[in-house]
Amino acid sequence: MVRSNDDGNHFGVKAFGIAFLTGSLLVTGCSMNPYLTRRERVEKRSLVATLEKVQAEVGADSDADKDSGKNTGEEESISTISHDVSAGEADPSETVKLIDAEEQLYPTPLEPIQAPAVGEQPALTGGMTLQELESIALQNNPAIQELAASTQKAAGYREQVTTRPNPTVGYQGQQLADRGTDQHLAYVEREFVTANKLELNNRVLNATLAAQLQELEAQRFRVRTDIQIRFYQALALQRQLDLINEFSQVAEKGVDFAKQRMDAGEGTRVDILQSKILLNEVQLTQRQTRAKLAAVWREIGAISGVPEMQYSKLQGTLPSESGIVDWEGMATNMVTSSPEYAAAHDRISRAYALLERQEVQPIPNMAVQLGAGVDYGTNSGMMNIQVGVPLPITNKNQGNIDAAHAEICRAQMEAQRIKNAIEERLAVVSREYDTATAAIDLYSNQILPSARESLDLANQAYKAGEVGFVQILLARKTFFTTNLQYVDAQAQLAGAQSKIDGYMLTGGLNSVIDDSGDSGLRDQTFSQQ
Template identity: 25%
Template sequence: MNPIVAAATVAALMAAGSSASAAAQAPGLALAGPLPPAGQMVRAGPLPVRLTLAQAMEEADARSPRVLAAAAEVEAARGRQRQASYRFNPILNVDVENFAGTGPYSGFAGLETTVSINQRLDLGGRRRARMTLADAEFVAAQYRLEIARADLAFEVRGQFAATIAARDDLALARENETRTRELVRVAQTMVDTGNEPPLRAFRANAALVQATAELRAAEAGETSARRSLAALLGVATPPAELIDGEIGTRPADVDARATLDVRLAETEQAIAEARLRGQRAEARVDPSVGLGVRQLRETGDRALVANLSMPLPIFDRNQGNVAAARADVAAAAARRENAVVTAAAAIANARADLDSAEARLAALEGAGIEQAREGVRLAELSYRAGKSSLVEYIDAQQAYAATRTELIAARRARAEAWAILARQAAAEGDADHQR
């Protein structure tokens, strides 16, 4: 048999055994599906003219570069996961001896050729450690993708609520300005007829100046809020109309230990532990074995050769890296405990804020706002009839505006508390898709 052919046969047998062993030891790799098309881009084009909260979150998820980047990181981790399963490549050695010498070894008369294959054996568990680490890093990348989506949904919920509140503030400011302008007209008429002193007209005009200033501020605030929402959705032109009223089902009790942030912290702890196992495996000795064929030119005979090589861990036993990896495990465990505490506090605070906002809304949306509105109507009738003063009428208007402002603030607080609970309740594979 030709020595090159023999060596190739040895290499094929080694490769076949390596592949079979890899398939047997890495069944989880079957979960790695095909990669997405290269050059995938975020969604472009205008937003719907009338935008609901559910549509806003869907648009943000489809248009966000950060979500696309996190998805690409998942595919990168999938590639590293696949790479980690491969064994060490065999090494082909070709040795040529006993040529270009003197006497019987002059020229190529005594040439001896040896072709061998050397394979490093993974007795220390390096491949298993690599695969465990890559699996954990793949899971962590998936969690980071879901967290990116959940964070984006949280931001959209908050900005959507802020834009709705700004819109309602603008509507209230316009209503106040219109009512105050009418008040100036009525006050001037009563001054002209002698029913009020001229000072009352000045007082009414001062109230109009204040209402106009508040209207301009509300217009600027509403424009800024709509632009911020548009930027969050990845467009320059804000939607023409927002459809509010979407809150959804109150999230069930959320276990802090089941939140995405805690799960990611647990996965990062598993990554640190896998790295520690990897560093310990690096400290172990992996021998290399070889098998080949030698051809003796002088006699034309062939013979098998075998070799074994092994590093001697006299100086470097990877002690420093093992100690560092052990400290990283302790740090990851502490970060996991901190994530649990932080999530529990966020959930408790959000539930308290939600209960408070709903209690305020129950009082304001019931008799509170109706009483304030009726108070303005009666104060206006009384003032027109000359039975009450201008100051009383202005006080009634201000009380109504304050009640409306409190109602708007309570609705926004409820939406923001709900956004926090929805963020904490986001589960793997379902982050921000609870809409």
């Protein structure tokens, strides 16, 4: 659908309200220290003042930021694994510990990982929340700062293309070698712009600035989405580590009990080996989970622009339920509300404004020169006026007009491509969302209760002598595995919801669009060529 120039300007005007949201980001500018104080940032960068000027010129009301809150609900409590092997059995004389020496190389993620202190780190005495991570990322992400700078460039170019030319003043002397007849003239010369070219220049760069502001807002969504996805991944890994630590204690008791049974002549070597295998599998899962958590935290630091940021246990909840989503209706709303799509329509508006500007280019400006002086040959004053215009005979700007028509077509196809891309990304996210929802529903209502009941029945059957010790171990392993898989499903649902809230905009460190334009239209205005 082709948007008219007025509609495009209206679409662009909505974007200018974003300037007040980006003020805190622009303060950081291109500073190399992400922890500068507010006063230092203001002294080092004038970006905020520039965008405030842009906002004042446009005079647009801002749209409220899309609520990025998540329907997390209350996290279902997963039954902890704290089964004693048998209620009436004697306490073990000595606890068996089978911890691999290599495990000491992996610091527990429940304690801060030491890193060099950098600048003014936030106080994290109670752990770090999602809001704190987002705040750090929005202030320090380099791609956001890069787009903030490109927005300032667009504002500067817009101001430049509307400025009028400086007048020219000069002196002219004639017949200076013939004393008594020499003539002296002072003059002032000015070029007068016709066909409202400067205002049309402003329209072109105004749409460019609107598109850059929308790209800046889209980048903010990309960073927030990336941070939210990693936050919930780390939160799920923390939850899994808690479960692993609880089950590890049970597995250690199982090894110790198997040894006692063999010493008493009731068990076999197989029972001991099976218990050790289960314990080793738990230890391996623990080490792998710690490594995953450390990697996710490094990703968070990189996206936040503070790779040296110290680790702290995260605070939050994972979603345990979700509702049915109308994906077709959501796709329509997603496209119309996406800042990525709004930027594309602002570029369509720019293309139409550029066509209108190029069509008036052949209309010549008028150069006027006015002079006054004295003629000593007649002992009288003299006045001189000169007017000139270029004749648009051979150059009628047809090439630029044709290019402007082609740019309209290209901008429209780019908007269509972005629309299709949003719908395609939403289709992928809908699959992730629906599969995670189905998994959570099945685990919480059937699989986890069945695993809990199976473990209880296995314990009762073992006490009655109906099953062997290995069956107990298998029931415990099943219960342990299903709990971890349930947490994985919760993390997947949280990630899918984060993408939906962020208009499927991800890639907080991808290369950004610098389409800030240039001041070439002003040169074209006064060269008349």
